[in-house]
Each structure stands twice: as C-alpha cells, then as structure tokens.
Amino acid sequence: MTRPVLLVTGGSRGIGAATCIMAAGRGYDVAVNYQSNAKAAAGVVAACEAAGAKAVALQGDMADATDITRVFAKAKAALGPLTHVVNNAGITGKSGPLAEAEIAVICECIDVNVTGAILVAREAARALIANGGGEGRAIVNISSVAAELGSPGEYVWYAASKGAVDSLTIGLAKELAGHGIRVNAVAPGITETEIHALSTGEAGRVARLAPMIPMKRAGTADEIAEAVLFLLSDASRYTTGIIMKVAGGR
Ligand code: NAP
Numbered sequence: 001m002t003r004p005v006l007l008v009t010g011g012s013r014g015i016g017a018a019t020c021i022m023a024a025g026r027g028y029d030v031a032v033n034y035q036s037n038a039k040a041a042a043g044v045v046a047a048c049e050a051a052g053a054k055a056v057a058l059q060g061d062m063a064d065a066t067d068i069t070r071v072f073a074k075a076k077a078a079l080g081p082l083t084h085v086v087n088n089a090g091i092t093g094k095s096g097p098l099a100e101a102e103i104a105v106i107c108e109c110i111d112v113n114v115t116g117a118i119l120v121a122r123e124a125a126r127a128l129i130a131n132g133g134g135e136g137r138a139i140v141n142i143s144s145v146a147a148e149l150g151s152p153g154e155y156v157w158y159a160a161s162k163g164a165v166d167s168l169t170i171g172l173a174k175e176l177a178g179h180g181i182r183v184n185a186v187a188p189g190i191t192e193t194e195i196h197a198l199s200t201g202e203a204g205r206v207a208r209l210a211p212m213i214p215m216k217r218a219g220t221a222d223e224i225a226e227a228v229l230f231l232l233s234d235a236s237r238y239t240t241g242i243i244m245k246v247a248g249g250r
Helices: 014-025 038-050 065-079 103-130 156-179 195-200 205-212 221-232
Strands: 005-008 029-034 055-059 084-087 137-142 181-188 243-246
Touching (some): 005 014, 014 221, 029 038, 055 065, 065 103, 084 103, 084 221, 103 137, 103 156, 137 221, 156 181, 221 243
Parallel strands (some): 005 084, 029 055, 084 137, 137 181, 181 243
C-alpha cells in the first residue's frame, strides 16, 4: 500500500515539529518546511526517519508565493504526490497594545498568517485535487483560540489573522468537499513552544497566563499534534469545516 505524504509548513519547531514526528510514527512520509532553522529541521527529519518514514527538509518562506510553489514542487519530487497538508507556519510579533504596535510587526504577521496561509491553502488545494480521486486527502490549518478571545493588550492583529484562518477553513472545506478533500482547523490555546520567547518577545508568557487557563496549565505541542493527526486521519472522515479548540477549557 502507498504511504500518505504529508507537508507541514513550519515543521522545524514547536507544534509543526511535533506533528511531523507523530505523523511519521503513524505511517506518513513527511516534508518538513522551515524558514531559517536548518538545524532544527534536520533534527525533525532524523526523528521521522528513525520512526521509519521517508522525510525531507525544505527551506522556504511561507509568506512568499514563489517559495510556496517551489516547496510544494520539491515535496512532490522527493516523496511523491501529496495527500495531506498542515498549514502551520505562523508568527505573532512583539506583544503589546495595538495603539503602540509597529506597522512592520503587524504587516509581517498578516503576510505570514493570512496571505501566506491562504497561498499555502491554494497550493494545497491544487496539489490534492491533482492527486485525483479517493477519500483520505485532508488539509489542517492551525488557527488559535485568539481568534475568539481577541487577545486584548497582547496582539489583536494576530487574533484577527487567526480569524481569517477560521474563515479560510470554513470556505475551503465547502469548496473541496466535492473533491473528497477535507479541510479543518485546530485552534490551540497557550502551548509550550518557543513562539512565546522568540516571537512575542516575552519569555515568561506561559507562566504568567497558565493560572488563567481553566485546566491551570499550558498545552504541549504533542497534545496539539494529536488533534491534528485525528483531523488528518480517516478517523475523522465525516468531519470537515470545523475549528477544533485544544485549549484546556479556554
Ligand atoms: P514556533 O515554536 O515559533 O515555531 C514556528 C515554526 O514556523 C518554525 O518551524 C518556523 O521555522 C516556522 N516559520 C515561521 N515563520 C515562517 C515562514 N515565514 N515560513 C516558513 N516557516 C515559518 O511556533 P508554534 O508555537 O509551534 O506555532 C505554530 C502555529 O501554532 C502557529 O500558526 C501559531 O500561530 C499557532 N499557535 C501557537 C500557539 C502557542 O501557544 N504556541 C497557540 C495558538 C496557536 P524556523 O524554525 O525556520 O524559524
């Protein structure tokens, strides 16, 4: 039987890396996209290979249309036609009130999280439609509970960008259902990854916010990846167009 082929954007660290490694352990071959951290991507590839999968690291900026097209083409050349895509690459920008935010921070976030996510979804739709009939093909977009909460004082532009991801998910699910391709989103709550220290600029963010989470702790990248793998898999074969919160009750 041919193995499913998964591309994860932003697969080198955090939720994307956990998704790649978990998918490799469940029978997928995996294309690991990254932006700049080649060492981290190589580590994820090695972990996927150790789990028995074929894997490849592919550099590319998921805010750049040319890079997106190239990464999809290289993934197909290396592993065969794609069957699954996780649209995960995302950033927040330095946190703070909107009135004090730099224009460049807002624009970069929208470029990656909205324009980039839509272009990745477009390329994913093309690749999965071209891959032909049969059930089992699926796209999972990574949203955030920020879309619902609005993230006041933190990064309302980021929350708005994830609202766009939710709309993208709902619309594309309806467009692709007739092709047998499912499109869903996972909306994580606060998850222990480097995004807090490196992207928001607040190393202690998880510890500060954990007491406000009903379950009183942040999630782990593996706990988010479990939901992603469910929505990629045939176990969710009648589910499309949903935003699945994995947020400890937030
Ligand atoms: P992370 O630990 O900061 O990792 C980000 C990943 O995305 C890295 O692999 C990074 O590549 C890649 N990346 C960033 N910008 C990129 C670009 N322009 N092109 C290609 N790759 C890019 O982040 P994370 O916490 O795992 O977040 C993953 C997703 O979950 C994001 O969409 C985020 O908004 C969402 N999310 C996270 C949380 C949370 O609390 N962590 C909560 C809700 C939603 P390099 O390694 O090369 O830098």
